[in-house]
Amino acid sequence: MKQAEIKELSLADLQEKLGVLNKNYNDLKMAHTITPLENPLQLRSLRRTVARIATELTKRELQ
Numbered sequence: 883m884k885q886a887e888i889k890e891l892s893l894a895d896l897q898e899k900l901g902v903l904n905k906n907y908n909d910l911k912m913a914h915t916i917t918p919l920e921n922p923l924q925l926r927s928l929r930r931t932v933a934r935i936a937t938e939l940t941k942r943e944l945q
Contacts, residue, residue: 883931888938900935
């Protein structure tokens with residue numbers, strides 16, 4: 883998810899998406915621990931998307 887797409891979302895959408903993506907990331911991480919993923923770069927991409935959304939939420943709270 884690009885930063886421009888994240889900026890367009892509302893606060894409620896960001897919080898909902900953050901919860902969903904965190905759950906997906908934890909599920910993928912657990913699956914990767916048990917059996918290696920076909921594409922382990924998915925973890926990096928998902929982790930960075932979670933960080934982008936969390937950063938945008940923090941930025942909006944400080945405004």
